[in-house]
Amino acid sequence: GHRAGGLELAQEFFPAPGFCSERMSLFVARDVQPVAGGGLLCDADEELALERLTPGELLDGRCRDAKTLLAALLVQSGRLT
Numbered sequence: 001g002h003r004a005g006g007l008e009l010a011q012e013f014f015p016a017p018g019f020c021s022e023r024m025s026l027f028v029a030r031d032v033q034p035v036a037g038g039g040l041l042c043d044a045d046e047e048l049a050l051e052r053l054t055p056g057e058l059l060d061g062r063c064r065d066a067k068t069l070l071a072a073l074l075v076q077s078g079r080l081t
Contacts, residue, residue: 001035001038002032002034002035002038005032005033006029006031007027008028009025010026011026012024012025015066026071026074055076056076058072
């Protein structure tokens with residue numbers, strides 16, 4: 001339901017080094033604006049809920065996704081703004 005005016009590469013990392021060669025990239029979205037009529041786009045068999053959490057809330061155990069935890073740590077450390 002939102003569109004970014006621009007993306008900046010924040011960090012690249014290997015989620016499972018030694019196991020596979022997959023490389024992931026984290027981006028910072030700038031100038032984010034809501035899209036008219038936008039909302040969560042789900043497949044027919046999906047149920048999604050949007051939650052807004054601070055980096056501290058993500059790091060206190062509410063999140064178990066490594067990509068999200070890395071992004072929260074980068075924001076909390078001041079490396080991403």
